Amino acid sequence: MGCCCSTSKRTGTPGYEEPTVLASQTPCEYHDPSLNVTVSEVEALHELYKKLSNSIIEDNLIHREEFQLALFRNKNKKNLFADRIFDLFDLKRNGVIEFGEFVRSLGVFHPNAPLEDKITFAFRLYDLRQTGFIERGELKEMVLALLHESDLELSDDMIESIVDKTFSDADINGDGKIDQDEWKAFVSKHPSLIKNMTLPYLKDITLAFPSFVVRTEIEESDM
Amino acid sequence: MREAQNDTVGTELPNTNFDVPSGVVLFGKYELKRLLGVGAFAKVYHAITVDTRQGVAVKAVSKSKVVNGGFAANVEREISIMRRLHHSNIVNLFEVLATKTKIYFVMEFAAGGELFHEVAGKGRLEEDAARFYFRQLISALKHCHSRGVFHRDLKLDNLLLDENGDLKVSDFGLSAVTGQIRPDGLLHTVCGTPAYVAPEILVKRGYDGAKVDLWSCGVVLFALTAGYLPFNDCNVTVLYRKIYRGQFRFPRWMSSDLRILLSRLLDTNPETRITIHEIYQNTWFNAGEHRYNPVRVKKSECVCAESQTGFNSLNAFDLISFSTGLDMSALFEDPNVSDSVERVVCATEPENIIERVEAVAEEGRVVVRREGNGGGAKLEGQDGNLIGIVEVYRLTEELVVVEMKRSEKGGECGAQFWKDKLRPLLLEFAGEREVPVSGDFCKI
Numbered sequence: 001m002g003c004c005c006s007t008s009k010r011t012g013t014p015g016y017e018e019p020t021v022l023a024s025q026t027p028c029e030y031h032d033p034s035l036n037v038t039v040s041e042v043e044a045l046h047e048l049y050k051k052l053s054n055s056i057i058e059d060n061l062i063h064r065e066e067f068q069l070a071l072f073r074n075k076n077k078k079n080l081f082a083d084r085i086f087d088l089f090d091l092k093r094n095g096v097i098e099f100g101e102f103v104r105s106l107g108v109f110h111p112n113a114p115l116e117d118k119i120t121f122a123f124r125l126y127d128l129r130q131t132g133f134i135e136r137g138e139l140k141e142m143v144l145a146l147l148h149e150s151d152l153e154l155s156d157d158m159i160e161s162i163v164d165k166t167f168s169d170a171d172i173n174g175d176g177k178i179d180q181d182e183w184k185a186f187v188s189k190h191p192s193l194i195k196n197m198t199l200p201y202l203k204d205i206t207l208a209f210p211s212f213v214v215r216t217e218i219e220e221s222d223m
Numbered sequence: 224m225r226e227a228q229n230d231t232v233g234t235e236l237p238n239t240n241f242d243v244p245s246g247v248v249l250f251g252k253y254e255l256k257r258l259l260g261v262g263a264f265a266k267v268y269h270a271i272t273v274d275t276r277q278g279v280a281v282k283a284v285s286k287s288k289v290v291n292g293g294f295a296a297n298v299e300r301e302i303s304i305m306r307r308l309h310h311s312n313i314v315n316l317f318e319v320l321a322t323k324t325k326i327y328f329v330m331e332f333a334a335g336g337e338l339f340h341e342v343a344g345k346g347r348l349e350e351d352a353a354r355f356y357f358r359q360l361i362s363a364l365k366h367c368h369s370r371g372v373f374h375r376d377l378k379l380d381n382l383l384l385d386e387n388g389d390l391k392v393s394d395f396g397l398s399a400v401t402g403q404i405r406p407d408g409l410l411h412t413v414c415g416t417p418a419y420v421a422p423e424i425l426v427k428r429g430y431d432g433a434k435v436d437l438w439s440c441g442v443v444l445f446a447l448t449a450g451y452l453p454f455n456d457c458n459v460t461v462l463y464r465k466i467y468r469g470q471f472r473f474p475r476w477m478s479s480d481l482r483i484l485l486s487r488l489l490d491t492n493p494e495t496r497i498t499i500h501e502i503y504q505n506t507w508f509n510a511g512e513h514r515y516n517p518v519r520v521k522k523s524e525c526v527c528a529e530s531q532t533g534f535n536s537l538n539a540f541d542l543i544s545f546s547t548g549l550d551m552s553a554l555f556e557d558p559n560v561s562d563s564v565e566r567v568v569c570a571t572e573p574e575n576i577i578e579r580v581e582a583v584a585e586e587g588r589v590v591v592r593r594e595g596n597g598g599g600a601k602l603e604g605q606d607g608n609l610i611g612i613v614e615v616y617r618l619t620e621e622l623v624v625v626e627m628k629r630s631e632k633g634g635e636c637g638a639q640f641w642k643d644k645l646r647p648l649l650l651e652f653a654g655e656r657e658v659p660v661s662g663d664f665c666k667i
Contacts, residue, residue, distance in 0.1 A: 038250040040320040052554065072555045081548030109551060112274075127316060132416045152568050158619065166539035186540075187227070193540050201555040206318045208555060210302040214286075214319040220322045 032082055037110070040206050043216055047209035049099050062097040080145040084125050109199040118197035123183045133177035139163055239340045248273060249327060249333075250320050253281055268333060278332040279317065283325050299327070304372050305395070312363040314383065314393040333391045335384030338447075341380070347450030350481055351511050357444050358508065359390035365499050367395055373432025377439035378419045379446055389601070411666055417459060418442065418452050422467045422491045434493040437502075437546045441488025448481060449474045453489065469492070480507035534573045534598040536617040537624060545626075567653035573615045573623050575599070576652060580613050602645075610637035611645065625652050 025028060052070050053062045067086050070073040089097045089105040098106075108121045124130075129140045140163050147154060154162075170178050170186040176187070187193050203210060238265045248254045253270040260267045265300040272279060297526045305316040317330040338356060342452055344417055348356075361381065367374065374381070374395050383391040421438035445453040453471035456462040465471070473482050484507045486495035504509055545566065547553070569576075577593075584591045589610060592601040599614035610633035614626045628651055629641050 004299065038320060040251050040318070042251060048555065069514075071550070079546065081543070081546045085497035085548070096383070106551075125549075126540075138537055143539050146543050146546050149548070149568055152566065152624075154568065154622075158622070162542070162619065163539050170540065181654075190538065190541070192535075193544060196456045196544050196549045196551070197315065199551055199555070201552060204306060205555075206307040206316055207302055207316065210319055211325050213298060213302070213319055214322045216323060218322045220324050 030064055037103075037107065039211065039218055040216070041202075041213035043218075044206045044209040045103055045106065047211050048131065048205075049102055053097075053099075060099070060104065064095070077150065080142065081125070081130075082126065088121070106199070106202065109197060110202045111198050111200060112203075113198075116192075118194045119182070119187050121154060122187070122194050122197055123180055134168055134183065135177045137165065138207055139167065139178075147189065225256055246433060249281065253279065253327075253329065254598055255281065270329075271458050278334065280314075280330045280332045282328040282330065284328065286321070287323050287328055287664075304370075307370065308395060309373060310366040311390060311454070312390050312589045313366070313395050315389045324595055331385075331391065333383030333393070334386040334531055335388055337380065337391065338384055341384070342447055342450065350478060350507075352449055353444065353447040354508070354511050356390050356441070357448065358442060360392065361499060361502055361508075362441065363390070363392045363395070364440065367434070368433050368499060373431055374436050374439070377443060382443065384405050387446040402524075412550055417462055420466065421493070422469065423493050424464050425467055430495060433499075434496055435494055437488055437499070438493075444481075444488065445471070445485055448607060453485075478507070481512065484508065494640070534615050534617050534623070541616070542618075558660060563629045564626065565629075565649060566624055567649055568622055568624055569652045569655045570621050571623065571625075571652055571655045573617065576615050576623070576625055580646060583648055587644050588639045589640055596661040602634055602640075602641075604636050608632045608634060608637065613645075625649065 002095055017201070018192075044186075049062070050060070055059050055066045056075060057063055057066070064083075064086055065075040068077050068079070068082060071082050072079070076212055086097065087093075089101055091101045091104070092098070092118055108117050126134045126138065129135075130142065140159065140191065142158060143163060145181065146152075147159070172182050206212075225579055246255060249270070252273055254273055256269045256271060259269050268281045268283070271277065272283045290469050301318070302319055309315065314333060317329045317331070320327040320329065332506050332538060341499040342399060366375070372395065374392070376390075376394060380392050385391050416459055419439045419442045421430070421435045424435060442453055454465045456465060469489060471489065473485070476487075484497070484502075484505050487505075492498040496507070508584065535557070543549075549565075577598075577600055580602075581591050584602055589606060590603040590605075592603065593599070594601055594612070594614075598616070600610060602610040604610050612626075612628045613629050616624045616626070616629075618624050627645060629645075630637065633641070
């Protein structure tokens with residue numbers, strides 16, 4: 001099997017292209033065999049991408065407001081965690097999620113994606129200041145953000161004790177920060193922590209967005 | 224009555240314009256093993272997934288037939304319908320793949336082969352055996368009809384068996400793909416396999432999909448227990464006349480209860496033909512060992528009990544993972560039909576919370592199922608549809624988090640129950656913040 005457009009000038013890293021070029025390309029050019037998804041799945045994802053990337057600004061790029069609109073039905077709703085995910089998806093750090101970035105990043109969320117990748121993604125997500133560690137201050141900041149977001153009220157003492165308890169469980173060497181290995185060990189004790197890193201939708205994405213079946217230009221011989 | 228497995232109209236000559244040989248790996252994912260059947264414009268293969276070695280059936284359909292026939296919109300609609308049909312007696316659709324010329328439907332593989340072989344090997348089935356399959360067929364039909372999905376091409380060839388010998392109905396909801404619905408959506412094409420077709424279809428008026436399926440069920444039940452078709456003739460005109468007049472004869476070995484049921488199924492008047500509801504009251508249907516064949520819970524749906532018992536406790540990262548900003552599933556959902564979640568923190572005893580949920584459910588005639596290790600409960604309406612899930616987690620020694628997830632599947636009754644009963648209860652919990660014991664630092 002192979003990609004339908006073997007002549008396409010792919011430059012190694014998906015998402016390396018200029019956005020304008022990207023918009024004119026067909027979805028299957030972003031199909032990378034190493035991603036463990038089929039061309040059809042990429043095409044189905046493209047149907048979703050078209051919807052998300054043209055909801056406010058019709059330019060085939062997902063802007064932060066469009067991402068917020070899709071997650072919260074509200075384009076102005078700010079959320080610490082959604083912001084972090086957007087930044088991680090935006091591999092080129094140019095303020096938009098391009099299709100190549102979308103496909104590559106969502107790959108981590110596939111039910112069949114390696115657990116290791118999911119654990120690493122979650123670590124990077126929670127490492128707010130990208131220091132290579134989850135620090136106590138970051139954990140507290142995230143707990144506060146969640147409580148604020150969901151209108152849950154807890155006394156400061158209570159919050160401190162919850163953060164302390166978690167930190168003392170996770171920070172095995174007691175250096176005041178959680179490193180990658182400590183995070184892996186903590187997640188293997190609490191597997192529910194990476195539940196968010198798996199999207200069952202990706203398993204039957206072709207059934208959820210089937211309009212590609214009529215439109216596809218993939219040649220039979222490429223299969 | 225014998226045609227290609229899993230396939231559509233078999234009276235036409237097989238289309239030879241298919242060149243997918245066995246051994247080929249489709250889309251890098253499915254390795255074709257052998258051809259199972261050939262139809263008018265489809266071929267069905269047994270295949271295995273390259274990475275998990277799971278067996279699947281791949282149905283390759285010629286796209287030109289589907290698209291040129293104007294069925295494109297129907298194909299999309301039907302795939303969406305199929306995606307929502309989940310029943311232990313229906314062949315599940317896993318995914319769909321496409322090229323410029325073909326659409327590949329990847330489906331559950333029925334390892335037990337065709338029910339036809341079972342009948343052919345024995346000549347005919349004992350009534351008890353036939354009843355076993357018929358109940359499963361009606362159960363599958365009930366599931367689909369209640370969702371507005373009709374088969375329209377039910378025949379023995381579409382009835383397969385899984386590795387446990389249970390029935391699997393194939394091709395449900397794929398009538399456009401198999402070429403039976405006209406683009407205008409009216410069901411007045413002559414469809415279905417001639418011997419199974421209901422009389423009202425022959426007069427080319429619009430018809431009711433549910434009634435037509437029940438007629439076909441009658442033909443199937445007759446064939447299973449008689450060993451031959453009720454209406455059969457080499458001459459199609461003669462065959463149609465027999466169907467139109469409802470001319471058939473019971474073999475002498477058929478019980479009178481079965482004859483009664485068959486005459487009600489093969490009633491040429493769709494208005495007076497038996498309904499699914501009436502079938503469930505029928506004497507023959509309810510005879511035998513077990514009255515109803517309970518629908519088994521699929522293995523994948525079984526929640527394995529976790530090793531620890533009681534209520535799961537939350538750490539700081541668990542709390543964080545509650546954020547809607549981390550729930551990417553919202554990207555995939557229709558904004559109009561999304562489920563909602565609400566959580567409160569309270570100092571109520573976890574067991575007391577579940578008991579009060581159960582009490583409220585009882586008032587509202589809602590079924591409660593304890594989940595996992597008792598820390599959660601599933602709420603189901605009278606129709607078996609999920610209304611919501613309640614879960615209780617320990618946050619600290621005194622405090623718990625109560626989480627209520629509302630499901631859209633609950634429909635109007637579910638929404639009403641949520642609004643009138645569950646939400647007020649949740650707010651009640653939210654007010655219970657005083658720790659009953661002498662908590663000196665618990666001012667929250």
